[in-house]
Structures are given as structure tokens and as C-alpha cells.
Amino acid sequence: MSLLSEILGRSLRLPAPQTRDVEVLRDLPATMDDGVVLLADRYVPAGAAGHEPPTVLVRTPYGRRGFFGVVYGRLLAERGFQVVVQSVRGTFGSGGRFAPFDERADGLATLRWLRGQPWCEGPVGMIGSSYMGLVQWAVAAEAGDELGALAPSITASQFHGQAFPGGSLALDTALSWTFIIAAQERRLFPLRLMFGLSRRLPKILDELPLGELDALVAGESLPFYREWFERTAPDEPYWRLRDYSPDVGRVTAPVQLIGGWYDIFLPWMIEDHVALRRAGHETQLIIGPWAHTSPGVLATSTRQGLAWLRAHLLDDRRLLRDAPVQLFVGGEGAWRSLETWPPPEARTLRLHLQPGGGLAADPPPPDGEPDHYRYDPAHPTPAIGGPVLLARQPVTDNRPLEAREDVIVFTSAPLADDLEAIGPVSAEIHFRSSLENTDVFVRICDVLPEGVSLNVCDALLRLSPGSPGAGPDGVRAVALDLWPTAHRFRAGHRIRVQVSSGAHPRYARNPGTGEAPATARTLVAAEQEVFHDAAHPSAVMLSVMPKDAQPAGDPPAAEAAEADAAAAAVSAVSGDPPTPRTAEDAAAAVSAVAVAGDPLDAELRDDARFEHRLLLREIAIVLFVAAVVVARSIAGFG
Numbered sequence: 177m178s179l180l181s182e183i184l185g186r187s188l189r190l191p192a193p194q195t196r197d198v199e200v201l202r203d204l205p206a207t208m209d210d211g212v213v214l215l216a217d218r219y220v221p222a223g224a225a226g227h228e229p230p231t232v233l234v235r236t237p238y239g240r241r242g243f244f245g246v247v248y249g250r251l252l253a254e255r256g257f258q259v260v261v262q263s264v265r266g267t268f269g270s271g272g273r274f275a276p277f278d279e280r281a282d283g284l285a286t287l288r289w290l291r292g293q294p295w296c297e298g299p300v301g302m303i304g305s306s307y308m309g310l311v312q313w314a315v316a317a318e319a320g321d322e323l324g325a326l327a328p329s330i331t332a333s334q335f336h337g338q339a340f341p342g343g344s345l346a347l348d349t350a351l352s353w354t355f356i357i358a359a360q361e362r363r364l365f366p367l368r369l370m371f372g373l374s375r376r377l378p379k380i381l382d383e384l385p386l387g388e389l390d391a392l393v394a395g396e397s398l399p400f401y402r403e404w405f406e407r408t409a410p411d412e413p414y415w416r417l418r419d420y421s422p423d424v425g426r427v428t429a430p431v432q433l434i435g436g437w438y439d440i441f442l443p444w445m446i447e448d449h450v451a452l453r454r455a456g457h458e459t460q461l462i463i464g465p466w467a468h469t470s471p472g473v474l475a476t477s478t479r480q481g482l483a484w485l486r487a488h489l490l491d492d493r494r495l496l497r498d499a500p501v502q503l504f505v506g507g508e509g510a511w512r513s514l515e516t517w518p519p520p521e522a523r524t525l526r527l528h529l530q531p532g533g534g535l536a537a538d539p540p541p542p543d544g545e546p547d548h549y550r551y552d553p554a555h556p557t558p559a560i561g562g563p564v565l566l567a568r569q570p571v572t573d574n575r576p577l578e579a580r581e582d583v584i585v586f587t588s589a590p591l592a593d594d595l596e597a598i599g600p601v602s603a604e605i606h607f608r609s610s611l612e613n614t615d616v617f618v619r620i621c622d623v624l625p626e627g628v629s630l631n632v633c634d635a636l637l638r639l640s641p642g643s644p645g646a647g648p649d650g651v652r653a654v655a656l657d658l659w660p661t662a663h664r665f666r667a668g669h670r671i672r673v674q675v676s677s678g679a680h681p682r683y684a685r686n687p688g689t690g691e692a693p694a695t696a697r698t699l700v701a702a703e704q705e706v707f708h709d710a711a712h713p714s715a716v717m718l719s720v721m722p723k724d725a726q727p728a729g730d731p732p733a734a735e736a737a738e739a740d741a742a743a744a745a746v747s748a749v750s751g752d753p754p755t756p757r758t759a760e761d762a763a764a765a766v767s768a769v770a771v772a773g774d775p776l777d778a779e780l781r782d783d784a785r786f787e788h789r790l791l792l793r794e795i796a797i798v799l800f801v802a803a804v805v806v807a808r809s810i811a812g813f814g
Contacts, residue, residue: 181250188475190482191495193254197222200249203269206262206289208282212272216240216262216286219253220295230324230489231290232301234261235283235311237276238360239268247478248303255482256490258295262286264311268361276357276400277307277335277418283315287322299324299429301485305477306330306441306468310420313448316431317423325488326427329434329477330468332444334419336410342656343638344615345404345693347381347684349440349565351393354401358394373566381681387694405694424448425455432484433459434477436466437506437633437661438570440563446660449517453500460484460497461517463662464504467567503598506632507622508664518599518660522719525597527588527671529605529708529715535588535673542710547584551614551677552701557582559682561631562619563659574621574629574674583676584706587623595665599719601633601658605675606712608651610703612641613690615677616654620716622663623670633659634674636683640690651707658716673716675706 185193201218208214217240221229234240234248240261249261265282266274290296301324302312309328316326332338339346355373373393380392390401407414421444431452435445442463452459462480466473483495499513527535531544551557557580561572578585603618619634635658646652665671678685684693688700708714 178246178250180246181254184246185251185254188251188478190251190479191255194256195221195223195254198250198253204260206286208265208272208285210272212265212270214262214265214270214272214282214286215268216260217245217249219245219249219259219261221253221256221258228295228297229256229258230298230301230485231296232257232259232303232485232489233286233290234259234302234304234308235264235279235286236261236304236308237264237267237274237357238307239263244304244308247474248308251478252303252482252485257301257485260290274357274400277310277314279311279314280318280420283311284318287315287319291322299489301325301327301489303327303481303485304329305474310335313420313424316429317420317426320428323429325485326429326431327434327477327481327484328431329481330436330439330441330445330466330473332441333421333424333448334415334444336415336419337444338440339404340408340410341683342615342636343640344636344686345386345408345684346440346564346682347386348377348559348681350401350404351377351381351389352565354390354398355393357400358390358396358398384697385695386684402694405692408693421448421451424451425457427452427455427457430458430484430488431460432462432481434462434464434473434480436464436468436470436473437504437659438465438467438470438563438567439473440468440565442563442659443657446517453516460500460502462497462502465506467563467570468565469567470570503662505596505598506661506663507666507669508596512598512662514598518719519721522599522721525595525718525720526715527673527718528713529586529673529675529706531708533584533586535586535671540708540710540713544707544709546608546705546707546709546712547675548703548705549582549584549676550701551582551704553678553685553687553699554701556680556685557617557676557678559679562634562679562682564682571630574619574631575627578629578672578674580676582678583674586673586675586708588671590625590668590670591665593667593723595671595718596663596721597665597718598662598721600660601716601718603635603654603656603658603673603716604714605654605656606651606707606714607639607654608646608649608705608707609639611688611700612639613686613688614639614702614704615683615686616656617674617676617679617683618656618658618716619674620658620661620718621672621674622665623672625668629672632663633661634679635659636679638686651705651712653712677702677704 199220204216204218205213206216232252236244238244240263245261249259252259263270265272290300309331312326312328313333380389383389387405390398433445433449435442449459449461464472464476487493487496501514501517503512505512527537528540530536530540560574560577561570577583605616607616615636615638617636620632621629622632623629635656637654637656644652644654687696688702689696689698
């Protein structure tokens with residue numbers, strides 16, 4: 177057992193290792209259908225010869241050694257599996273050219289290679305997050321009974337939705353990932369990621385044209401980045417080849433899906449879960465208070481993924497949670513177990529935008545005048561909080577954003593009772609613009625009694641000529657599907673809706689000209705109007721649980737954590753640094769950390785506590801050791 181595996185095993189609260197002796201067989205060659213050779217490392221627990229343990233396959237573009245080699249290779253091998261970690265095509269010594277998300281052919285060839293090895297017995301399991309989860313979807317339907325269990329996390333079966341959410345490029349995420357792919361095999365990559373990206377990216381995100389930004393962020397032109405701009409529509413052959421969602425219903429292996437309410441893949445991951453349930457296949461859905469790179473999601477996905485693999489490959493269900501759906505409810509600060517998503521007992525609550533900035537269930541008056549704002553892409557409305565690849569603060573105080581002249585807000589009266597929203601969220605905004613090409617961004621916030629406005633969920637939709645069509649008065653009914661949510665708005669809180677036309681650089685700003693995004697340089701300002709009258713009843717729709725389905729009472733500790741979150745948010749706005757205790761507790765509250773009174777087992781309840789306490793107590797050691805391992809692996813080509 178290495179020092180890093182010891183630290184990570186304890187930090188992730190994994191079950192005790194069955195062995196501390198793991199043999200690593202490096203650079204095993206697997207020949208693909210076109211003759212290209214991919215390299216893999218095999219992690220074998222001591223004493224496995226003659227009674228081979230189940231095989232788990234991990235396919236990754238991020239290097240088969242280093243951090244993920246420890247997390248998925250060594251940690252799982254110490255706990256009863258043999259693990260094969262393979263570098264995908266064109267990365268870390270594997271042959272060919274890296275073609276992002278086109279992983280079906282190589283994945284199936286790798287499974288055939290595995291089945292031909294004398295040490296691979298029985299169905300194969302797969303585990304991994306993000307790209308390492310997408311490669312599971314790439315083979316899941318075609319592999320059939322060859323796969324015994326899948327545990328993809330913070331991922332989905334298709335990538336286009338995340339790359340172009342609402343029709344706009346996810347610019348911050350796209351450039352961050354482009355930098356990682358371009359720089360990860362260079363020396364001192366951890367330092368480049370921590371310091372180089374944070375220094376260079378903010379300036380580059382404001383540059384134009386978008387199609388040339390890969391050269392600025394990566395130091396070279398990258399074919400895959402340019403290909404995204406050449407083929408932006410989801411029905412392009414490029415994206416259809418990489419879209420595995422039509423086959424989800426044919427997947428027969430049990431699938432565990434783990435994600436976060438602020439993860440970039442959330443809506444499409446939930447669609448995968450619904451498709452599996454509709455087809456009658458075994459699946460489990462776990463959604464916590466996490467963004468894509470939150471340490472808490474690493475803890476949960478590793479621990480619960482291990483339990484899932486043990487249940488289906490070793491017939492050992494002792495560590496497995498039985499509930500098909502396990503959700504963290506923000507605002508309440510607790511986990512909830514459900515039988516299905518969305519909960520059938522939820523009912524739609526329509527909250528109408530009102531004249532004067534109000535928000536209520538009552539229909540708007542017949543003669544309400546529209547609100548007006550000016551959107552200038554040369555000075556775009558900024559993104560504050562929300563899902564991005566390297567989210568630093570996914571939930572934050574939105575008051576600085578709401579004070580801008582290019583953001584309109586509509587706020588309810590203080591709630592008399594708790595209101596719990598679990599399920600899909602949507603909006604219908606009656607909107608008129610001076611330009612045919614523009615964007616509509618809608619966000620829902622939870623406003624605390626002291627005024628702090630914390631974002632809950634949102635979405636953006638890019639409008640183009642005729643989509644959606646306008647009425648005789650030029651008004652367009654814009655329908656948006658916001659991020660799904662599970663959130664409890666407490667009594668005394670208010671619900672707030674923001675309407676604007678951008679969230680840059682999370683979404684690439686709309687230049688307003690209709691030019692191709694890759695080459696557009698000209699920026700044109702738009703005059704925008706939001707209507708809210710009887711003929712144009714703009715509204716947001718929440719899936720609200722009946723009162724008898726909501727738990728009674730709030731844990732006192734959650735109230736204290738929320739107060740600390742408010743203090744931390746205020747301090748962030750004022751520029752005053754919070755005290756260490758405030759910072760730690762606020763991190764718990766902003767992530768909506770579960771506390772006393774949680775209906776789910778304490779092991780899951782503490783995942784978000786792990787997120788900030790690991791950061792404070794152990795992350796320095798983990799990062800140092802990981803940096804050393806990664807640097808060594810890069811020096812030896814992964």
C-alpha cells in the first residue's frame with residue numbers, strides 16, 4: 177500500500193483493504209481494429225493467481241497512472257478486484273490521434289482483448305467519472321452480457337448538450353478542458369493547471385473570434401476544438417457518432433449514476449436514468465450538493481461505486497444503499513430517498529412575473545407594462561456561480577449580479593410555509609428584442625431573510641430568426657428547461673427569478689449578428705423587453721412536493737450553517753475575509769451540507785462535510801503526493 181492510497185482510502189472512508197500488496201503490470205498492449213496499439217496497466221491484488229478476482233476496466237484520457245491510477249487502480253485492487261486502467265487513443269503513450277468522445281470502436285475492441293486474457297473471468301465491471309464515465313456509455317449497449325456493472329459519475333451518454341447548452345458554447349468549460357488536454361502530458365502539469373490556467377484564462381475568455389482561442393489557451397491549434405465549431409448542430413454526423421443516448425434503453429448491465437446539482441452534465445445524466453427505468457433496467461441515481469470537480473463527489477462516487485461493483489460482481493450487497501433514488505435537498509440540508517424520479521406526487525406550481533418586480537401564483541394584471549433592459553455583448557452580463565467544469569463557487573450571493581442594469585429581477589413575498597421543489601423546472605418568458613439573434617437567461621434564487629440571494633438553478637436559450645417564432649406584436653414565447661433541482665425554500669425566505677441575456681463566460685456571449693460563432697468579431701447591442709400581462713403571462717414552473725410528503729421541522733444546526741453561509745457571502749461581497757470557522761462552516765452551508773436529523777445513513781450524509789474538511793486538513797498532503805506521482809508518470813509517459 178502506497179502512502180497516497182493510504183491517505184485517500186481513509187479520506188474517502190472506503191472499507192478496509194483486503195490486502196496491502198498490489199502488483200502493477202505496466203504497459204500491456206491492446207491492438208484495436210485498425211491496428212493502433214493502446215497501453216494499459218493492470219493492478220492485481222496479491223494472491224490472486226489461480227482464483228482471479230473480477231475485472232474492472234477504466235478507460236481514461238488523463239493518464240493511467242498518477243491520481244486516477246491510485247483512486248481506480250490501486251484502491252479497488254486493494255479491495256478485491258483486478259483493475260485494468262487504459263489510456264485512450266492518442267494519450268499517454270497509446271497510439272493514434274485523440275478524437276474526443278468517439279470511443280465505441282476502441283472500447284469494444286478493448287473488451288474483446290480483455291475477454292481473450294486467461295486472467296479475465298466472468299463479466300467485466302466499469303467505473304469512472306466524467307470522460308471515464310462517457311466511455312462506459314460508448315460500449316454499454318453493444319457489449320451486452322459482457323458487462324456486469326457500470327458506475328459512471330458526473331457524466332452522460334451524450335456530450336453535445338453539455339458542449340452547447342441551450343445552443344450556446346459552454347465557453348469556460350470548453351477552454352478549461354482544452355487546456356487540460358493540451359497541457360496534461362507536459363512537465364509540471366499540476367503547477368500549470370493551478371497557476372497557468374488561472375492567470376491566462378480570464379483574459380482569453382474575452383477575446384474574439386472564439387474559433388481561435390484554442391491557440392491562445394493551449395499554445396497550439398487543436399483539431400478537436402476547431403471541429404466543435406465547424407459542426408455545432410446536434411444532428412451533424414460528428415455529434416451523432418458520439419451520441420450514445422439512443423442506445424441507453426438497450427443497456428442490460430446494472431448502472432449506477434452519481435452527479436451533482438451543479439454539475440455540467442446533470443440534466444442529461446437524469447435523462448439517462450429515466451431512460452433506464454423506462455426500459456425496466458436496474459439503475460440507481462445519487463445526486464449531491466456538488467459541482468463537477470467537488471471533492472465530495474469523488475468521495476461518494478468512489479465509495480458507492482465500489483459498493484455497486486461489489487454487489488453485482490461479487491454478490492455482496494452489504495455496502496449498497498437500496499433506495500433507487502437518493503437526493504440531497506438544498507435549503508433543508510438533508511438527503512432524501514425516493515422510489516423514482518421525478519417524484520409522481522409532485523405538482524406544478526406556476527409563479528408569474530408581475531409588474532413592479534413581483535413574483536406570485538396569481539396571474540399578472542391585463543395591463544402590465546413590459547420591463548426593458550439593454551444587453552451589450554461588448555460588456556456582457558457576467559456569470560456568477562452555476563455549473564462550469566472548474567467551478568470555484570457554484571453557489572454564491574447573486575446580489576452584485578442583480579444590481580446590474582442588464583438584469584431584471586422578480587421576487588416573491590416572504591413564504592408563509594416551507595416550499596419544497598423536487599423535479600423538473602421550466603420557464604416561459606414572453607420576450608421581445610431589437611435583434612433576431614439574442615439569448616435569454618433565467619435563474620431562480622433562494623433569498624434569505626437577511627437579503628442574501630443564493631442561486632438554485634438556471635438555463636440559457638439562444639434565439640435565432642424564427643426560433644421561436646414571434647407574434648404580430650413581435651413578442652416571442654421563450655420556453656426554457658432549467659436545471660432540475662431538489663431544494664427547500666424555507667418559511668420567511670423569498671423566491672427570486674432573474675431574467676437577462678447572458679452569463680459570460682460560462683456561456684459564450686451572443687454577438688447579435690447571426691454570424692458563425694467561430695468567426696464572429698462584430699458585437700451589436702440589443703434592446704430587450706420582458707412582458708408580464710394577461711396576454712403574455714411570463715412564469716417559472718416548479719415541481720412542488722405536497723406538504724404531507726415534506727419532513728417536519730428543520731435541524732437547528734442547518735440554520736446555523738445557513739447563517740454562516742450568509743455571513744460568508746456578505747463577506748465575499750464586501751471584501752472582508754471570513755474567519756476560519758466561518759469559512760469552513762459556510763463552505764458546508766453553501767454546499768448545503770447535511771447535519772443532524774438527516775433521514776439517510778450518516779455515511780452518505782457526511783460526504784459534503786468531507787468536501788470541506790478534506791480541503792482544510794488533508795488536501796495539502798494529497799495534492800503534494802499526487803503532484804509528485806503525476807510528474808513522475810508524465811516523465812515516463814503515463
